[in-house]
Amino acid sequence: MNKKILxxxxxxxxxxxxxxxxxxxxxITDLVFDGMSxxxxxxxxxLELIKENKRKNKANEAKGKVKRFPTKLTTITASQANPKxxxxxxxxxxxxxxxxxxxxxxxxxxxxxxxxxxxxxxWEGVMIADVDFAPLKFxxxxxxxxxxxxxxxxxxxxxIEGAPEGTPIFTIVTYARSKQVEFMGKNxxxxxxxxxxxxxxxxPTNDPCLALHTTEGDFKIGGGDIAIxxxxxNPNADLSNCTxxxxxxxxxxxxxSIAHIxxxxxxxxxxxxxxxxxxIMTRYSLTSDDEIGLANIYPNKATLTNHGSLNGxxxxxxxxxxxxxxxxxxxxxxEPTVGGITDTKGKFEINSIPAGSYNVYVEPLDGPIRKxxxxxxxxxxxxxxxxxxxxxxxxITITANKTTRIKNIEVKELSASAFNINHLTVALxxxxxxxxxxxxxxxxxxxxxxxxxxxxxxxxxxxxxxxTLSVSGTGITVSNVRENKSIPISPFFTxxxxxxxxxxxxxxxxxxxxxxxIDEEPDELPGITVDITCTAxxxxxxxxxxxxxxxxxxxxxxxxxxxxxxxxxxxxxD
Amino acid sequence: xxxxxxxxxxxxxxxxxxxSNKTFYINSLVIMQQIFLWLVYKYELxxxxxxxxxxxxxxxxxxxxxxxxxxxxxxxxxxxEKYKAVxxxxxxxxxxxxxxxxxxxxxxxxxxxWIYKKSSVxxxxxxxxxxxxxxxxxxxxxxxxxxxxxxxxLKQDAxxxxxxxxxxxxxxxxxxxxGIITNWDSKVL
Numbered sequence: 001m002n003k004k005i006l007x008x009x010x011x012x013x014x015x016x017x018x019x020x021x022x023x024x025x026x027x028i029t030d031l032v033f034d035g036m037s038x039x040x041x042x043x044x045x046x047l048e049l050i051k052e053n054k055r056k057n058k059a060n061e062a063k064g065k066v067k068r069f070p071t072k073l074t075t076i077t078a079s080q081a082n083p084k085x086x087x088x089x090x091x092x093x094x095x096x097x098x099x100x101x102x103x104x105x106x107x108x109x110x111x112x113x114x115x116x117x118x119x120x121x122x123w124e125g126v127m128i129a130d131v132d133f134a135p136l137k138f139x140x141x142x143x144x145x146x147x148x149x150x151x152x153x154x155x156x157x158x159x160i161e162g163a164p165e166g167t168p169i170f171t172i173v174t175y176a177r178s179k180q181v182e183f184m185g186k187n188x189x190x191x192x193x194x195x196x197x198x199x200x201x202x203x204p205t206n207d208p209c210l211a212l213h214t215t216e217g218d219f220k221i222g223g224g225d226i227a228i229x230x231x232x233x234n235p236n237a238d239l240s241n242c243t244x245x246x247x248x249x250x251x252x253x254x255x256x257s258i259a260h261i262x263x264x265x266x267x268x269x270x271x272x273x274x275x276x277x278x279x280i281m282t283r284y285s286l287t288s289d290d291e292i293g294l295a296n297i298y299p300n301k302a303t304l305t306n307h308g309s310l311n312g313x314x315x316x317x318x319x320x321x322x323x324x325x326x327x328x329x330x331x332x333x334x335e336p337t338v339g340g341i342t343d344t345k346g347k348f349e350i351n352s353i354p355a356g357s358y359n360v361y362v363e364p365l366d367g368p369i370r371k372x373x374x375x376x377x378x379x380x381x382x383x384x385x386x387x388x389x390x391x392x393x394x395x396i397t398i399t400a401n402k403t404t405r406i407k408n409i410e411v412k413e414l415s416a417s418a419f420n421i422n423h424l425t426v427a428l429x430x431x432x433x434x435x436x437x438x439x440x441x442x443x444x445x446x447x448x449x450x451x452x453x454x455x456x457x458x459x460x461x462x463x464x465x466x467x468t469l470s471v472s473g474t475g476i477t478v479s480n481v482r483e484n485k486s487i488p489i490s491p492f493f494t495x496x497x498x499x500x501x502x503x504x505x506x507x508x509x510x511x512x513x514x515x516x517x518i519d520e521e522p523d524e525l526p527g528i529t530v531d532i533t534c535t536a537x538x539x540x541x542x543x544x545x546x547x548x549x550x551x552x553x554x555x556x557x558x559x560x561x562x563x564x565x566x567x568x569x570x571x572x573x574d
Numbered sequence: 575x576x577x578x579x580x581x582x583x584x585x586x587x588x589x590x591x592x593x594s595n596k597t598f599y600i601n602s603l604v605i606m607q608q609i610f611l612w613l614v615y616k617y618e619l620x621x622x623x624x625x626x627x628x629x630x631x632x633x634x635x636x637x638x639x640x641x642x643x644x645x646x647x648x649x650x651x652x653x654x655e656k657y658k659a660v661x662x663x664x665x666x667x668x669x670x671x672x673x674x675x676x677x678x679x680x681x682x683x684x685x686x687x688w689i690y691k692k693s694s695v696x697x698x699x700x701x702x703x704x705x706x707x708x709x710x711x712x713x714x715x716x717x718x719x720x721x722x723x724x725x726x727x728l729k730q731d732a733x734x735x736x737x738x739x740x741x742x743x744x745x746x747x748x749x750x751x752x753g754i755i756t757n758w759d760s761k762v763l
Contacts, residue, residue: 028718035714037709037716039725142674142675145672145717146677146717157740158674158740159740159741159742160706161671161674161678161741162707163748164748166738167750170706170719171719171720172676172707172717173717175715175718177709177716178714181714203740206740
């Protein structure tokens with residue numbers, strides 16, 4: 001390959017900007033009542049209707065009437081009907097530039113196919129899950145939501161209605177909501193949740209300044225070779241229209257999209273759930289959360305010999321908590337091994353957990369991944385956030401081939417002294433973070449033997465006087481903790497027209513045009529600034545950042561309260 | 575990605591406000607990128623002196639900066655400018671339709687307050703919103719797209735961050751995954 005093109009691609013892939021959430025262990029779920037999906041804000045109404053219907057049915061029964069009203073609320077989870085033979089077609093048509101401004105270079109058929117195959121191999125390679133794809137077929141024609149063909153296409157798809165401008169890749173999954181469905185012109189009986197059709201559309205020309213590429217060999221930022229195989233920036237493209245060039249790796253994106261085809265939602269663990277992390281840290285590998293998630297849908301009993309299960313219930317004031325995030329943290333390494341969320345009855349069940357000792361904690365979906373980020377799941381966007389993180393006092397033991405039961409985890413209501421710790425690499429308000437589903441929160445990356453200085457954390461009651469910041473496991477220490485009263489948490493400022501007069505000069509600022517001055521400064525919040533050191537030899541992998549209260553003041557008690565950023569820091573390989 | 579509580583700039587221009595360190599990194603990135611592209615495009619590499627060392631140095635610098643700058647690289651432009659319009663109002667109608675093999679759900683948005691709009695957007699009493707995917711009640715199937723909002727409130731006041739669609743029709747909008755706020759502080763808006 002031409003050397004200069006290769007180097008541009010190197011730049012481009014480093015500028016990769018990924019907007020998709022990652023795969024991991026939350027299933028694609030839907031709550032169905034009377035044959036229809038339940039809207040989150042209609043959930044309570046639906047429960048009332050069920051009660052009413054039960055009363056009516058009782059009355060009808062007493063009167064000898066046959067008519068019965070629906071009373072069943074069903075949670076369905078999406079899955080492939082034939083996980084040992086998943087059919088996937090790859091459309092390797094060369095991408096066609098829509099406009100002269102599109103910068104995407106061509107990706108050859110063979111390299112696109114290889115890139116997709118590599119992503120498939122990752123999922124097929126999960127030993128504890130029983131998933132196999134049929135040999136890839138070449139697709140003919142465009143993808144279609146109800147033709148029963150799972151198609152991955154790499155071409156400019158003209159005008160898909162409702163697809164946002166600027167989105168270079170999206171996944172569309174069609175699944176059955178009931179036992180009997182009309183599909184491809186036929187009435188068929190299926191298991192509710194069966195994925196009937198799934199398509200992945202790569203359309204880089206939808207973002208004229210993004211260039212997708214395929215890659216050969218290992219990809220590591222900070223070390224290792226990056227060999228761009230194909231695609232990237234068209235050498236003849238006019239880049240002057242782009243203020244920012246970004247790029248994405250086809251395999252990396254396919255790993256996430258194929259997860260959706262398999263029925264997996266986004267993870268609420270930052271180290272698994274952030275797409276950027278997937279790119280930087282775990283590219284071409286899956287986290288334990290991903291693997292366990294897949295095994296929960298398609299368990300491979302032959303290899304799940306040293307694995308056990310955990311189930312239980314989460315309550316708040318003795319009432320079930322929906323959408324609480326349960327995390328198992330390895331007691332030795334501190335790694336968040338797997339996470340799951342509670343259903344509408346507050347119950348959770350996680351299977352295929354490696355035997356061992358784990359700390360278990362329950363947290364609201366208020367960070368790092370926010371509930372809005374779970375776009376495919378009813379449970380996510382109906383999640384209860386009004387409670388504080390609760391950790392079980394003692395570690396639990398997962399025993400091979402056995403189910404460990406936690407009868408009940410009673411969480412406490414959110415209080416004024418509760419913590420909500422945040423680390424943002426981009427300054428944003430809490431509301432922004434909520435609205436963005438936590439997608440801005442990128443885990444801190446640290447190498448073994450490295451010290452990071454001046455890392456900001458902010459949030460409710462995050463102050464050195466209220467508690468202590470630490471990192472799960474061993475090997476990572478937090479030092480030089482100091483209060484910081486002015487952590488910028490909002491990027492917003494305004495500029496106003498200004499003209500110098502003989503008596504007053506405008507307040508010039510490089511952020512504004514020369515004819516303007518700063519009219520309003522961005523918000524700042526107090527928090528803490530720390531240094532973080534990773535001891536040499538610390539094994540790579542994700543960890544949790546934890547803020548634990550230690551104030552016994554009766555007026556503002558924080559002792560024992562905690563909040564964490566699950567998977568908020570990752571020890572990277574050298 | 576968006577910034578729902580952003581106050582519209584009086585000049586309709588937005589910028590990330592960064593502290594000095596971050597600004598330095600961003601500037602470094604931009605400068606290095608520009609140097610690099612300038613070298614590649616304006617000159618043949620073979621004509622440059624010490625080309626191997628130069629490229630190596632630039633690449634290393636870039637790698638270091640890029641790793642530190644990942645957040646910025648992956649951050650959106652936190653601005654209303656990425657939206658066609660930001661509107662407070664209610665979705666009043668809903669219908670699932672199909673075109674070119676893909677289902678989409680069409681909503682009609684009744685605007686109550688225009689918070690921001692691009693000059694190319696004409697104010698209208700009823701806006702058309704199209705979102706990829708939908709629920710086919712008769713057929714018993716659900717179609718979900720990774721780009722679509724997880725929940726779309728009907729007949730409920732909300733703030734909608736309207737974006738353009740791939741069809742690029744000026745009077746048709748869409749909403750992405752995080753483009754709806756149902757619970758906001760009206761004082762800010």
